[in-house]
Amino acid sequence: WHLAQALPFINDGKIIKWFGTNTDIDEQKQMQRQKDDFLGIASHELKTPVTSIKAYAQVLGAMLTKEGEHKKADMVTRMDAQVNRLTNLIGDLLDVTKINSGRLQFNKVWFDFNQVIKETVDDLQHTTQKHKLIADFSATGQIYSDKDRISQVITNLITNAIKYSPHTDKIIISTKLEDNEAIVCVQDFGIGIPEDKQDKVFEQFYRVSGNKQHTFPGLGLGLYISSEIIKREGGKMWVNSIEGKGSTFCFSLPADGNGS
Numbered sequence: 158w159h160l161a162q163a164l165p166f167i168n169d170g171k172i173i174k175w176f177g178t179n180t181d182i183d184e185q186k187q188m189q190r191q192k193d194d195f196l197g198i199a200s201h202e203l204k205t206p207v208t209s210i211k212a213y214a215q216v217l218g219a220m221l222t223k224e225g226e227h228k229k230a231d232m233v234t235r236m237d238a239q240v241n242r243l244t245n246l247i248g249d250l251l252d253v254t255k256i257n258s259g260r261l262q263f264n265k266v267w268f269d270f271n272q273v274i275k276e277t278v279d280d281l282q283h284t285t286q287k288h289k290l291i292a293d294f295s296a297t298g299q300i301y302s303d304k305d306r307i308s309q310v311i312t313n314l315i316t317n318a319i320k321y322s323p324h325t326d327k328i329i330i331s332t333k334l335e336d337n338e339a340i341v342c343v344q345d346f347g348i349g350i351p352e353d354k355q356d357k358v359f360e361q362f363y364r365v366s367g368n369k370q371h372t373f374p375g376l377g378l379g380l381y382i383s384s385e386i387i388k389r390e391g392g393k394m395w396v397n398s399i400e401g402k403g404s405t406f407c408f409s410l411p412a413d414g415n416g417s
């Protein structure tokens with residue numbers, strides 16, 4: 158607010174007219190929009206060269222393996238893994254700009270939620286030797302949702318569970334049906350989250366301080382994106398956690414238990 162413009166006319170102690178402007182709020186909105194536009198354009202532009210590097214790395218890796226150059230092929234595989242990380246980071250930035258500008262799109266179909274969760278869990282089990290992903294599905298049903306987005310949410314919760322459990326190996330993924338809602342939880346026995354930080358972890362760019370950056374890399378976007386996806390699909394996301402003991406992240410979605 159510009160104070161000079163915001164001085165009210167006062168008559169007998171009552172405000173009769175308010176000459177205020179929303180200039181600062183408009184400016185803030187415009188700056189936010191410019192920031193979102195910049196993020197959107199920058200991440201979009203980054204995507205093309207990274208996709209091309211990935212394609213070349215894969216061809217090069219295959220050529221080196223064929224030529225028996227296993228050491229060199231191994232280096233290319235590591236390069237490819239880093240390119241994947243970069244692709245995921247760029248994907249997260251793009252998703253945030255889409256969420257913030259209301260452009261996140263969903264391709265909804267009816268599907269068996271356990272099946273999609275099981276496929277995602279199986280894929281992720283291949284990425285870790287240390288952690289054991291245990292599926293505990295007590296019921297199944299159909300949800301009307303975007304399969305890829307739901308898989309993205311589960312992937313995010315499980316990769317967090319892996320990342321924040323450096324000294325324990327068990328991660329339990331459970332599903333159940335309650336009052337026409339599917340409830341999916343990912344439980345770990347890792348570092349946990351202090352009670353006063355538990356709500357904040359769903360905010361964009363928020364990371365619990367004290368997390369050593371080099372030990373736990375990240376941008377603080379995964380839970381924001383995941384909770385926004387679940388919100389837009391008509392559900393809720395929450396966390397129960399005890400510092401030093403572990404965390405359970407859950408989400409619910411409207412489901413049809415008889416449809417499977």
Ligand code: ADP
Binds near residue numbers: 380
């Ligand atoms: P990132 O992991 O990239 O920092 P997220 O949005 O996924 O971003 O998570 C936000 C923050 O919440 C993390 O930085 C971490 O402090 C905390 N967090 C998320 N998942 C867990 C977990 N399973 N255990 C402990 N802390 C977690």
